[in-house]
Amino acid sequence: MTKAYEKPDVSVDVVLLTLAEKGLKVALHRRAKEPYPGSLALPGGYIHADEDDSLEDAARRTLQDKTGLAPRYLEQLRTFAGPGRDPRGWSVAISYVALVPFEELAAVPSTVFEFYSVDDIPALAFDHSDQVRAAVERVRNKSSYSTLPCWLLPGKFTLTQLQHTYEAVFGESVTRATFRSRLGIKVGDVQTGEAVDEAGVLIATDDYQLGNQRPARLFRADKLGLFKRASW
Amino acid sequence: MTKAYEKPDVSVDVVLLTLAEKGLKVALHRRAKEPYPGSLALPGGYIHADEDDSLEDAARRTLQDKTGLAPRYLEQLRTFAGPGRDPRGWSVAISYVALVPFEELAAVPSTVFEFYSVDDIPALAFDHSDQVRAAVERVRNKSSYSTLPCWLLPGKFTLTQLQHTYEAVFGESVTRATFRSRLGIKVGDVQTGEAVDEAGVLIATDDYQLGNQRPARLFRADKLGLFKRASW
Numbered sequence: 001m002t003k004a005y006e007k008p009d010v011s012v013d014v015v016l017l018t019l020a021e022k023g024l025k026v027a028l029h030r031r032a033k034e035p036y037p038g039s040l041a042l043p044g045g046y047i048h049a050d051e052d053d054s055l056e057d058a059a060r061r062t063l064q065d066k067t068g069l070a071p072r073y074l075e076q077l078r079t080f081a082g083p084g085r086d087p088r089g090w091s092v093a094i095s096y097v098a099l100v101p102f103e104e105l106a107a108v109p110s111t112v113f114e115f116y117s118v119d120d121i122p123a124l125a126f127d128h129s130d131q132v133r134a135a136v137e138r139v140r141n142k143s144s145y146s147t148l149p150c151w152l153l154p155g156k157f158t159l160t161q162l163q164h165t166y167e168a169v170f171g172e173s174v175t176r177a178t179f180r181s182r183l184g185i186k187v188g189d190v191q192t193g194e195a196v197d198e199a200g201v202l203i204a205t206d207d208y209q210l211g212n213q214r215p216a217r218l219f220r221a222d223k224l225g226l227f228k229r230a231s232w
Numbered sequence: 233m234t235k236a237y238e239k240p241d242v243s244v245d246v247v248l249l250t251l252a253e254k255g256l257k258v259a260l261h262r263r264a265k266e267p268y269p270g271s272l273a274l275p276g277g278y279i280h281a282d283e284d285d286s287l288e289d290a291a292r293r294t295l296q297d298k299t300g301l302a303p304r305y306l307e308q309l310r311t312f313a314g315p316g317r318d319p320r321g322w323s324v325a326i327s328y329v330a331l332v333p334f335e336e337l338a339a340v341p342s343t344v345f346e347f348y349s350v351d352d353i354p355a356l357a358f359d360h361s362d363q364v365r366a367a368v369e370r371v372r373n374k375s376s377y378s379t380l381p382c383w384l385l386p387g388k389f390t391l392t393q394l395q396h397t398y399e400a401v402f403g404e405s406v407t408r409a410t411f412r413s414r415l416g417i418k419v420g421d422v423q424t425g426e427a428v429d430e431a432g433v434l435i436a437t438d439d440y441q442l443g444n445q446r447p448a449r450l451f452r453a454d455k456l457g458l459f460k461r462a463s464w
Contacts (some may be wrong), residue, residue: 008239049322079308089281163440
């Protein structure tokens with residue numbers, strides 16, 4: 001079937017967020033090629049129709065090729081498009097959000113990414129600043145009523161680490177009691193090792209983190225838990 | 233710049249929802265052309281790179297061309313894509329949700345659309361059933377904490393009409409007191425004509441609906457109001 005219209009370019013961009021120095025950071029790389037050589041930008045790439053089985057596949061292939069990363073949390077954000085966002089012509093960018101624990105980024109060569117605070121984003125190529133802002137809004141909103149911040153932590157974490165993660169996402173410090181109340185965590189349950197949060201998805205493991213203070217139980221989360229109401 | 237990859241087809245599809253016979257309905261048309269001639273499908277069309285300034289423009293142009301409609305509420309839903317959704321090859325469909333008062337559909341020739349209950353969708357072409365399901369989930373979820381259902385009504389409406397609209401969206405009947413409590417509407421405020429809902433976006437007009445009972449004040453909503461918590 002012959003088509004009279006010109007097809008737009010289609011790419012997938014990934015807003016890769018991590019937690020470093022007590023703040024939410026976005027991973028940016030410096031573009032080598034036209035357009036905007038030398039500019040900071042999100043990792044991304046064109047859809048490969050002969051290779052990709054889905055948009056998520058394309059996002060994962062792009063990250064894998066550029067960084068070796070395979071994020072546990074990857075979510076479609078929104079699609080940005082139009083005649084003005086790329087000087088090469090009408091283009092469509094399907095934007096994804098990835099959450100990656102900072103520990104996993106240690107395997108990525110240090111020349112690949114620069115990390116910037118999401119609240120102080122430099123000028124970026126294309127409409128990538130808009131994508132970062134939309135991603136941060138989505139992550140903060142969703143974190144206010146779910147266990148999303150768990151995906152910024154390694155597979156097992158203490159409740160104190162989880163508290164610091166929520167604090168970093170929202171840029172707000174709270175007492176331990178306030179934190180536990182917001183998540184519906186009951187101290188007694190922590191001791192028995194039952195699922196302790198209101199949404200029932202924080203799972204106590206038999207492992208402990210040892211340190212200067214008394215051993216802290218390690219928890220994990222296998223699926224995203226939704227709270228009945230925004231708690232943050 | 234030469235590109236080695238093959239570009240996917242890019243279209244915009246619109247899940248057009250309206251309220252009829254006390255239920256939420258989706259507008260479907262019967263395809264005349266390949267692929268899937270004779271099948272029911274969502275209105276939609278390819279991006280015209282020479283004509284469209286944005287994805288929303290493309291969605292509006294498609295609706296305007298096929299139906300003459302210009303919906304007041306149009307929101308990007310999600311992007312569906314892959315090698316299997318269209319027999320013509322790898323394709324990308326950016327899905328939009330439109331809310332249209334049934335009264336506005338009176339201007340559309342009756343041969344254009346068939347209306348089906350969103351809870352009893354027939355087999356549709358492409359992945360359009362998935363798009364309808366995702367749209368209904370989005371609309372019900374958003375209606376539970378916002379004034380979104382106002383956009384299924386004409387510009388001015390009574391509180392009773394608004395109650396019936398919420399009831400139709402959720403498929404649940406409630407008493408007038410329950411409805412007003414959920415939306416934070418205070419009866420005293422209705423009399424004074426102040427904005428009466430918790431979110432402060434229901435605006436009392438000076439107009440009334442006359443009927444068998446005592447005149448009912450007409451309200452309007454200029455912007456989407458968000459409640460502090462899910463109330464439905």
